[in-house]
Amino acid sequence: MSKLGSVELLINMKSRSGRRALKQVLDTCxxxxxxxxxxxxxxxxxxxxxxxxxxxxxxxxxxxxxxGDGTVSDxxxxxxxxxxxxxxxxxxxxxxFARSLGVPLDIEAAVGTIARGQTRTIALxxxxxxxxxxxxxxxxxxxxxxxxxPERKQRFGRFAYALTALHILMTHQPxxxxxxxxxxEFEAHFExxxxxxxxxxxxxxxxxxxxxxxxxxxxVVFKLGGPSRFSLIWHMLDFYFxxxxxxxxxxxxxxKNIYIQTSRPQPVELDGEVKLETPLAVRVHADAVExxx
Numbered sequence: 224m225s226k227l228g229s230v231e232l233l234i235n236m237k238s239r240s241g242r243r244a245l246k247q248v249l250d251t252c253x254x255x256x257x258x259x260x261x262x263x264x265x266x267x268x269x270x271x272x273x274x275x276x277x278x279x280x281x282x283x284x285x286x287x288x289x290x291g292d293g294t295v296s297d298x299x300x301x302x303x304x305x306x307x308x309x310x311x312x313x314x315x316x317x318x319x320f321a322r323s324l325g326v327p328l329d330i331e332a333a334v335g336t337i338a339r340g341q342t343r344t345i346a347l348x349x350x351x352x353x354x355x356x357x358x359x360x361x362x363x364x365x366x367x368x369x370x371x372x373p374e375r376k377q378r379f380g381r382f383a384y385a386l387t388a389l390h391i392l393m394t395h396q397p398x399x400x401x402x403x404x405x406x407x408e409f410e411a412h413f414e415x416x417x418x419x420x421x422x423x424x425x426x427x428x429x430x431x432x433x434x435x436x437x438x439x440x441x442x443v444v445f446k447l448g449g450p451s452r453f454s455l456i457w458h459m460l461d462f463y464f465x466x467x468x469x470x471x472x473x474x475x476x477x478x479k480n481i482y483i484q485t486s487r488p489q490p491v492e493l494d495g496e497v498k499l500e501t502p503l504a505v506r507v508h509a510d511a512v513e514x515x516x
Contacts, residue, residue: 226256227308227340228284233263233274233298235290235314244314244330248289251331255338257287265294275301282307285515287337289330291315292357296494299347299354303511310337310515319357320494322430323423323437324516337515345437347511348422350503355493356437357423359505361483362398363416363447363455365490366391369497392416397450399486404478405504411476416455417447420481420505429463432470440509444476480506 232252236242245264252259260283263274271294278286279301288298289312302309312333313321320326324345327333347354360368367387395416402411402418419426421443424435431443447462448455470477484502491499 229260230257230285230287231261231278231283232259232287235294236264236266247330248312251334255334257338271297285310289314292320292494293496295320296355296496299356299512303347303354308342308513317428319423319425322425326516342513342515344510344513346422346440347508348442348505349508350493350505351499353493353498357494358426359420360492361418361501362489363395365492365497368492368495392452398489401484403482405480405482408478409476413446414450415446415448420444434469440507441477441479442481442507443470444481445474
């Protein structure tokens with residue numbers, strides 16, 4: 224048995240570099256003396272829930288997940304509140320979860336991080352009945368996530384989202400948002416194309432704020448732009464290329480228990496996977512998962 228206890232590996236073979244990475248992940252686990260009791264190669268995402276239910280039932284000491292952010296969003300649904308520790312090897316397009324944890328984007332270094340055995344407990348966001356590690360996106364990002372194809376992600380990487388966004392932007396309509404903190408900290412009303420609720424430090428590979436942290440047990444909520452498409456583009460450029468040093472930035476709302484209502488139902492993506500629609504309650508769960516980092 225590994226010094227990490229019993230260890231299972233789940234690898235998403237459909238992630239951007241999943242098929243190419245399998246042998247390297249296995250070899251690197253072996254060279255770091257990580258003995259794997261089971262290896263789950265996910266080629267059909269329809270099987271993922273059943274595989275994760277089996278993992279939760281067996282309760283290994285550690286689950287190493289080699290994937291992109293979307294798979295992590297499913298994994299934490301089953302690990303939240305259990306004693307199973309999560310190790311992460313980033314194989315995705317933007318790898319926000321790894322960036323938020325400070326996990327190296329290189330496979331060998333990421334596995335080495337797990338092998339060292341250093342952990343910390345992080346918070347998770349919860350939207351409806353679903354947990355998310357990084358971000359819940361309302362509006363345009365959900366439509367982009369639904370439209371971007373695996374083939375386009377394989378070919379263009381992070382730029383696949385920008386290319387898809389340009390196409391969707393031509394017809395996307397703004398919506399009114401009523402944002403209410405159930406703890407009474409704030410209430411806001413505005414019109415926008417995009418709303419972000421962030422648990423992690425990164426969104427779309429970009430730092431939200433230098434002092435945002437997965438351990439802070441708070442959600443950072445912000446819109447990208449107003450009702451015009453020009454405003455959306457301008458604010459997206461400002462977000463991707465500007466620097467925000469603190470979550471106390473005037474553009475951000477901070478809360479732990481938030482209700483979102485929109486003028487018409489909007490799709491909601493959790494870590495890049497479209498799962499819900501508004502209206503929606505979003506809250507933070509402190510100390511939800513222990514992770515290697």
